[in-house]
Amino acid sequence: MEGDWKKAWQPMIDVIGKDFRDGEEQWGADDVERGAIRRFLEPLEFDCPLHYDKDVAAEYGYPDIIAPYSSLFTWVIPPLWRQGMLVFTNAERNAQPVHSPLTGIKTDLAPSTTGFFATDIEIDYIKPVLVGDRLCRVGYVLLSCVPRETKVGRGAFMVWESEIRNQRGEVVAKTRIGTYSYNPHSD
Numbered sequence: 001m002e003g004d005w006k007k008a009w010q011p012m013i014d015v016i017g018k019d020f021r022d023g024e025e026q027w028g029a030d031d032v033e034r035g036a037i038r039r040f041l042e043p044l045e046f047d048c049p050l051h052y053d054k055d056v057a058a059e060y061g062y063p064d065i066i067a068p069y070s071s072l073f074t075w076v077i078p079p080l081w082r083q084g085m086l087v088f089t090n091a092e093r094n095a096q097p098v099h100s101p102l103t104g105i106k107t108d109l110a111p112s113t114t115g116f117f118a119t120d121i122e123i124d125y126i127k128p129v130l131v132g133d134r135l136c137r138v139g140y141v142l143l144s145c146v147p148r149e150t151k152v153g154r155g156a157f158m159v160w161e162s163e164i165r166n167q168r169g170e171v172v173a174k175t176r177i178g179t180y181s182y183n184p185h186s187d
Contacts, residue, residue: 006147008111025136029079066128075135119178127172134167155182
């Protein structure tokens with residue numbers, strides 16, 4: 001039946017509002033540091049002294065230079081690799097990592113899918129991120145789940161919300177990320 005595949009997504013629809021990380025803090029790989037901010041600014045030729053001149057930052061009320069808001073995910077994404085960890089177990093040309101901090105949540109409530117991509121992102125910036133801050137993502141709340149067939153396959157569009165906090169527990173941003181998890185059409 002044509003619509004039966006959509007019914008497989010009902011368990012996800014039923015838990016809209018659930019935090020799939022139960023408030024767990026997922027820490028970024030590194031502290032915010034001056035050299036990485038400089039490297040972020042260089043290719044953009046982003047010449048704003050708030051991001052490299054501590055005196056100018058102080059003049060505007062900041063205790064140190066601030067990271068550009070557009071660099072937020074630089075500081076939030078956990079490491080892909082740690083010592084002793086295997087990332088790739090397959091040498092094929094288009095091999096994917098065994099695990100990645102970017103592939104979203106795996107749950108038994110959703111049907112098995114082989115394709116995944118982000119569709120959109122919204123970010124509410126609440127507080128500036130300072131040199132020396134350490135950021136974590138808290139929560140992964142399902143806001144919506146809409147089964148839909150597209151040109152690439154059958155799956156569901158989902159929207160996930162998280163808070164980004166610093167080491168002091170202050171919320172610096174809120175994110176909503178849209179994803180599409182799907183099974184490709186067979187040729």
